[in-house]
Amino acid sequence: MKLRIAAANRQQASIEMGEFSHDEYVAVSESTSTRANHSSKVSLLPLVFLIFYEVSGGPFGVEDTVQAAGPLLALLGFLLFPLIWSVPEALITAEMGTMFPENGGYVVWVSSALGPYWGFQQGWMKWLSGVIDNALYPVLFLDYLKSAVPAVGGGLPRVAATWALTIVLTYLNYRGMVIVGWVAVCLGVFSLLPFVVMGFLSIPDLQPSRWAVTNLNDVDWNLYLNTLFWNLNYWDSISTLAGEVENPKKTLPRALFYAVILVVLGYFFPLLIGTGAVPLNRDLWSDGYFSDVAMIIGGAWLRWWLQAAAAMSNMGMFVAEMSSDSFQLLGMAERGMLPEFFTKRSRHGTPLIGILFSATGVIILSWMSFQEIVAAENFLYCFGMILEFIAFILLRIKHPNASRPYKIAGGTAGAILLCIPPTILIGVVLFFSSLKVMFVSLIAIAIGLVLQPCLKYVEKKRWMKFSHSSELPDLGNLDENRSLVY
Numbered sequence: 001m002k003l004r005i006a007a008a009n010r011q012q013a014s015i016e017m018g019e020f021s022h023d024e025y026v027a028v029s030e031s032t033s034t035r036a037n038h039s040s041k042v043s044l045l046p047l048v049f050l051i052f053y054e055v056s057g058g059p060f061g062v063e064d065t066v067q068a069a070g071p072l073l074a075l076l077g078f079l080l081f082p083l084i085w086s087v088p089e090a091l092i093t094a095e096m097g098t099m100f101p102e103n104g105g106y107v108v109w110v111s112s113a114l115g116p117y118w119g120f121q122q123g124w125m126k127w128l129s130g131v132i133d134n135a136l137y138p139v140l141f142l143d144y145l146k147s148a149v150p151a152v153g154g155g156l157p158r159v160a161a162t163w164a165l166t167i168v169l170t171y172l173n174y175r176g177m178v179i180v181g182w183v184a185v186c187l188g189v190f191s192l193l194p195f196v197v198m199g200f201l202s203i204p205d206l207q208p209s210r211w212a213v214t215n216l217n218d219v220d221w222n223l224y225l226n227t228l229f230w231n232l233n234y235w236d237s238i239s240t241l242a243g244e245v246e247n248p249k250k251t252l253p254r255a256l257f258y259a260v261i262l263v264v265l266g267y268f269f270p271l272l273i274g275t276g277a278v279p280l281n282r283d284l285w286s287d288g289y290f291s292d293v294a295m296i297i298g299g300a301w302l303r304w305w306l307q308a309a310a311a312m313s314n315m316g317m318f319v320a321e322m323s324s325d326s327f328q329l330l331g332m333a334e335r336g337m338l339p340e341f342f343t344k345r346s347r348h349g350t351p352l353i354g355i356l357f358s359a360t361g362v363i364i365l366s367w368m369s370f371q372e373i374v375a376a377e378n379f380l381y382c383f384g385m386i387l388e389f390i391a392f393i394l395l396r397i398k399h400p401n402a403s404r405p406y407k408i409a410g411g412t413a414g415a416i417l418l419c420i421p422p423t424i425l426i427g428v429v430l431f432f433s434s435l436k437v438m439f440v441s442l443i444a445i446a447i448g449l450v451l452q453p454c455l456k457y458v459e460k461k462r463w464m465k466f467s468h469s470s471e472l473p474d475l476g477n478l479d480e481n482r483s484l485v486y
Contacts, residue, residue, distance in 0.1 A: 105239030124448035143288035249405030326354030
């Protein structure tokens with residue numbers, strides 16, 4: 001699961017933006033940039049943990065892979081799936097994120113390659129996917145809490161608790177509560193430490209033969225693939241922080257490399273412990289089951305510690321995800337894709353309208369089950385990633401001489417080959433989607449296709465005010481403007 005802190009420290013909402021000259025990207029001074037006043041730079045170690053929370057936040061939520069496919073396929077999935085999906089996405093994020101050090105991230109990539117219409121579609125699908133993802137965190141929080149407080153396991157108390165969490169955390173987001181930098185480092189250590197302790201305590205009970213248990217005739221491929229996909233995607237979300245990274249052309253690629261290792265180990269070893277030290281009952285392996293594993297291995301104290309870690313992780317991810325979603329709407333408004341009122345900030349520096357829109361979406365989606373939320377999010381995310389792959393390849397073809405501080409080797413042919421395995425995987429994930437999820441997701445995509453022309457019509461009629469920030473660089477002349485980073 002993922003802590004999407006993508007715009008997390010953007011009470012600042014804004015890096016030092018710049019203007020293009022013919023040979024370099026010239027930073028605008030603080031005296032001419034109102035955005036720069038809120039800027040801060042993120043160094044390597046904090047950035048690693050920011051990416052860790054964007055993608056993962058700890059092994060909370062991976063339990064369904066064991067229920068769906070058994071220990072062997074669950075363990076293999078978290079070793080092999082990153083090679084097919086996480087590594088290519090991280091590499092593309094490294095290249096594009098250093099090429100466009102702007103908080104708009106993937107919206108800017110797609111806009112530069114395919115035009116503002118498809119840039120808007122990318123922003124719509126990514127925002128909607130993020131809101132759907134954010135609806136998971138109250139669900140996961142309550143799933144870990146229900147073993148200690150059974151009343152929140154279902155019915156009206158669960159609905160009331162979900163809404164209460166959403167309202168409280170939304171208010172914290174409004175007040176500018178964000179998780180960044182060294183706070184992310186501390187939360188990362190706190191989230192993983194109980195699993196380290198559980199690993200040492202489990203050594204006498206480990207039975208390696210349990211890791212090999214599998215039954216290919218009894219695999220829920222839809223649940224298995226969606227859970228893997230959900231737990232190992234969103235590497236591109238860090239692109240919305242590219243402008244706030246210290247020396248991004250070196251720091252961002254290195255941080256992505258270290259974060260891939262941290263995320264994979266953070267999933268694999270807890271699964272290794274849980275499946276090896278506890279007798280297998282696949283039906284019990286659902287979201288929240290690690291707290292029961294902790295109870296079996298270490299007792300009540302370890303369960304409470306793990307539940308506290310899960311709670312902090314999920315609460316932090318909710319606040320950060322909403323921050324990312326709301327600042328994305330602000331960024332799209334600064335590019336003239338949304339009405340100007342989306343750029344308005346609260347007195348705490350947070351995008352009030354974006355927060356209200358995102359919180360409303362979370363509340364509307366709170367009735368869905370964990371599996372339905374994951375499947376719907378993945379469906380929309382897949383379409384957004386297809387646009388990113390297309391943009392990545394087209395920019396290689398159309399602008400081969402544009403500055404790429406970090407460039408994946410292999411030329412255009414290598415770029416195409418890199419995108420083939422994850423594209424095939426996207427096809428597989430979409431194929432296994434249920435008709436209900438497919439129907440709802442396609443309706444959501446259709447809304448975006450119609451919404452953009454409608455907004456353009458509204459702009460033409462001057463029913464709402466749209467504006468384009470003069471501080472943002474022009475995306476039209478990438479080859480002439482050789483360097484896009486300062």
